[in-house]
Amino acid sequence: MSDSLLQVEGLSVRYGAGPVVHGVSLGMAAGTVAALLGANGAGKSSTLRAIAGLEPSQGRVVFEGQDVSRLSTAARFKAGIVYVPEGRAIVADLSVSENLTLGSYFVDAGTRASRRRMVLDFFPEIANRLNAPAGLLSGGEQQMLAIGRGLMSGPRLLLLDEPSLGLAPLLVARVYERLALIQQQQKLSALLVEQSFHAAAKLATQAWVMRHGHIVGWLDALALRSREGRQQAIDAYLGARQDTNTAVPA
Numbered sequence: 001m002s003d004s005l006l007q008v009e010g011l012s013v014r015y016g017a018g019p020v021v022h023g024v025s026l027g028m029a030a031g032t033v034a035a036l037l038g039a040n041g042a043g044k045s046s047t048l049r050a051i052a053g054l055e056p057s058q059g060r061v062v063f064e065g066q067d068v069s070r071l072s073t074a075a076r077f078k079a080g081i082v083y084v085p086e087g088r089a090i091v092a093d094l095s096v097s098e099n100l101t102l103g104s105y106f107v108d109a110g111t112r113a114s115r116r117r118m119v120l121d122f123f124p125e126i127a128n129r130l131n132a133p134a135g136l137l138s139g140g141e142q143q144m145l146a147i148g149r150g151l152m153s154g155p156r157l158l159l160l161d162e163p164s165l166g167l168a169p170l171l172v173a174r175v176y177e178r179l180a181l182i183q184q185q186q187k188l189s190a191l192l193v194e195q196s197f198h199a200a201a202k203l204a205t206q207a208w209v210m211r212h213g214h215i216v217g218w219l220d221a222l223a224l225r226s227r228e229g230r231q232q233a234i235d236a237y238l239g240a241r242q243d244t245n246t247a248v249p250a
């Protein structure tokens with residue numbers, strides 16, 4: 001695909017005895033949001049972390065036409081692949097402002113200042129707390145800070161690991177509203193991992209369903225927003241069927 005941003009081919013991850021991710025293949029175009037859905041332990045985070053180079057893996061990861069499979073995490077980060085851990089992984093002892101600076105350590109002062117303005121415009125909640133220790137923020141604010149820190153590095157692909165984790169439904173909605181705004185205005189490319197089908201369906205235009213380390217289904221934008229698609233995904237989570245919606249594209 002000429003407009004392909006990310007192409008993952010036969011990705012496998014193992015921690016000890018057996019693989020927890022088995023030959024996962026997926027692809028997405030620039031300027032789009034895609035999701036990896038599935039229940040606890042399905043292998044979603046391991047897949048995302050392997051794409052970022054945070055876990056040793058087998059298979060190929062091609063990013064903007066370049067095979068990055070052998071590159072270190074730092075080199076992939078430099079290429080624009082930015083992993084955003086779930087919100088509570090911000091540096092609690094540093095201030096909000098310092099956490100944001102961490103995300104843009106290698107850029108010049110002018111770029112840093114303009115990105116910071118952009119992030120604080122998107123997340124006014126944290127703009128009012130710049131000098132507060134990040135550990136004192138609410139769960140939702142910490143998630144916004146984690147996303148903001150990711151945006152500070154000028155990502156070409158944001159890998160979002162369960163942005164809804166541990167948040168009350170109202171806060172999940174708020175975080176996803178902001179992501180939608182950022183997506184619209186910045187043409188953000190993102191691959192997100194979610195257990196919350198509802199949250200992911202608002203933003204993603206395609207999703208893969210994982211179960212026991214395998215991709216067991218794929219949903220397009222229409223299926224993601226339909227009642228039937230939702231039911232198919234839930235069935236796939238639970239293993240009731242192995243063929244969510246259309247065939248998984250090669």
Ligand SMILES: Nc1ncnc2c1ncn2[C@@H]1O[C@H](COP(=O)(O)OP(=O)(O)OP(=O)(O)O)[C@@H](O)[C@H]1O
Nearest residue numbers: 015016020038039040041042043044045046047195
């Ligand atoms: N660092 C690790 N060492 C050993 N096993 C791990 C490690 N990380 C994950 N696992 C195991 O790998 C499997 C897949 O975990 P993973 O976190 O990728 O799933 P997930 O779909 O993201 O689930 P969750 O939503 O609960 O995070 C699980 O059985 C998990 O226990």
